[in-house]
Amino acid sequence: MTRDTRPPYAGTRPPKLADDSPGFLARIGHGWAERQVPAPVDDAAAKAAAAHRARLSERFPDRTLVLSAGHARHRNGDADYPFRPDSDFVWATSCQAEGAVLVLRHRPGGHDPVLYLTPPAGPGERDFFASAAHGELWVGPSAGLAAWSAALDLPVRPVSEYAAPADAVRPAELSRVVSGLRMIKDDWEIAQLREAVEHTIGGFAAVAAEVPRAVAGNLGERWLQGTFDRHARTFGNGPGYSTIVGSGEHAPVLHWVRCDGPVRPGEVLLLDMGVEAKSLYTADVTRTIPVGGGFTPTQRAVHDLVEAAHRAGMDRVRPGAHYSDFHFAAMEVLAHGLADWGLLPVSVDEALAPEGQQHRRFLACGIGHHLGLDVHDCGSSGYEQYQGAPLEPGMVLTVEPGLYFHAHDETVPPELRGIGIRLEDDLLVTETGQDVLSGALPIDATGLERWTREQTR
Ligand code: GLY
Numbered sequence: 001m002t003r004d005t006r007p008p009y010a011g012t013r014p015p016k017l018a019d020d021s022p023g024f025l026a027r028i029g030h031g032w033a034e035r036q037v038p039a040p041v042d043d044a045a046a047k048a049a050a051a052h053r054a055r056l057s058e059r060f061p062d063r064t065l066v067l068s069a070g071h072a073r074h075r076n077g078d079a080d081y082p083f084r085p086d087s088d089f090v091w092a093t094s095c096q097a098e099g100a101v102l103v104l105r106h107r108p109g110g111h112d113p114v115l116y117l118t119p120p121a122g123p124g125e126r127d128f129f130a131s132a133a134h135g136e137l138w139v140g141p142s143a144g145l146a147a148w149s150a151a152l153d154l155p156v157r158p159v160s161e162y163a164a165p166a167d168a169v170r171p172a173e174l175s176r177v178v179s180g181l182r183m184i185k186d187d188w189e190i191a192q193l194r195e196a197v198e199h200t201i202g203g204f205a206a207v208a209a210e211v212p213r214a215v216a217g218n219l220g221e222r223w224l225q226g227t228f229d230r231h232a233r234t235f236g237n238g239p240g241y242s243t244i245v246g247s248g249e250h251a252p253v254l255h256w257v258r259c260d261g262p263v264r265p266g267e268v269l270l271l272d273m274g275v276e277a278k279s280l281y282t283a284d285v286t287r288t289i290p291v292g293g294g295f296t297p298t299q300r301a302v303h304d305l306v307e308a309a310h311r312a313g314m315d316r317v318r319p320g321a322h323y324s325d326f327h328f329a330a331m332e333v334l335a336h337g338l339a340d341w342g343l344l345p346v347s348v349d350e351a352l353a354p355e356g357q358q359h360r361r362f363l364a365c366g367i368g369h370h371l372g373l374d375v376h377d378c379g380s381s382g383y384e385q386y387q388g389a390p391l392e393p394g395m396v397l398t399v400e401p402g403l404y405f406h407a408h409d410e411t412v413p414p415e416l417r418g419i420g421i422r423l424e425d426d427l428l429v430t431e432t433g434q435d436v437l438s439g440a441l442p443i444d445a446t447g448l449e450r451w452t453r454e455q456t457r
Pocket residue numbers: 241272273284285375
């Protein structure tokens with residue numbers, strides 16, 4: 001007997017596909033074993049967030065505060081971009097749930113916290129199968145409100161009960177204060193940053209190991225970018241910012257994330273890459289390596305100058321120094337080097353004066369920044385809190401001087417054109433000086449040549 005494979009509506013107008021067939025509804029809602037899903041946050045993370053809330057509470061003794069995780073950006077139709085929660089919210093909760101809201105309602109002597117969350121849609125609810133955002137059949141099982149409450153030791157309510165308080169601190173003011181508080185990292189945050197750096201160093205090794213394949217297979221910069229991103233997604237949450245891989249004439253482009261060029265022997269390859277840990281703290285490290293395993297004399301000379309500037313800058317990262325000190329120390333070394341090469345149209349003193357700055361033609365960017373939950377962390381702080389402030393133990397900064405000679409720069413000798421070198425390390429300010437978290441990667445040209453060869457052996 002042959003089966004009739006024609007659909008039941010054959011010969012008529014197809015019916016609208018609907019989720020309300022009585023048979024389907026009767027069948028989908030039950031017969032599922034109950035599952036206990038723990039909240040994806042451990043005790044140490046929950047305790048760190050509680051301590052952060054306590055610091056925040058002290059700053060606003062008689063005001064109500066609201067922090068929101070936010071929502072994924074809409075992409076098209078029913079598709080969104082990947083969700084990444086707001087960093088201030090994560091700092092205060094260690095929760096990464098989309099749409100969550102934390103309210104800290106003031107009372108005499110402190111604040112009462114309530115976390116509002118979207119409950120997961122389980123069997124028996126329509127959203128179980130109908131909500132692509134929350135339905136278990138779409139997104140997998142998620143922790144319920146009781147599990148979150150137990151993990152974070154806070155009252156947790158359904159987000160449908162949330163009503164914006166009339167007297168809350170304005171978001172811009174709150175974000176400026178949280179930004180300042182986030183500048184000093186506690187032990188748990190430092191451990192997260194160390195983990196992010198460790199995985200980043202692993203990612204550098206993975207990328208360097210793939211360079212011969214990228215060259216031989218003509219797979220180009222994209223292959224190396226993908227290699228790092230896969231590593232970051234495997235060992236952390238993903239890349240902490242768009243991965244920068246620039247070979248040859250792309251190396252001088254400060255943020256070359258297009259990565260659509262080839263990788264050729266003889267070129268320098270600038271790798272600016274950071275793993276964002278699962279806790280969302282990110283590393284931000286740059287090394288420039290020789291594609292064939294050895295720098296040319298000119299490439300090495302540029303690298304040596306950047307290394308000298310990097311060492312001078314890193315040495316100024318210590319408590320009591322001003323934030324801007326490492327910037328100026330590195331700039332001074334670079335300006336002298338450029339003058340020695342005849343690349344400054346004025347004296348070094350004139351170039352270093354605020355109205356001069358001619359040397360910055362070859363590095364039109366900053367030389368570092370705070371690092372934490374965001375790659376450019378604490379960016380909502382004002383000048384007095386950030387550039388104008390002294391360094392304190394617990395701060396984590398990048399130092400990242402570079403020299404960028406573009407292929408079409410007619411003011412430099414042809415042999416310099418198309419060389420871009422940056423060195424970037426992540427530094428913790430300690431009680432006595434600095435701890436270079438990314439110090440396992442070499443910063444000198446010879447060390448980098450050796451390291452590069454070791455990865456491809
Ligand atoms: N790593 C990218 C930046 O600091 O701008």
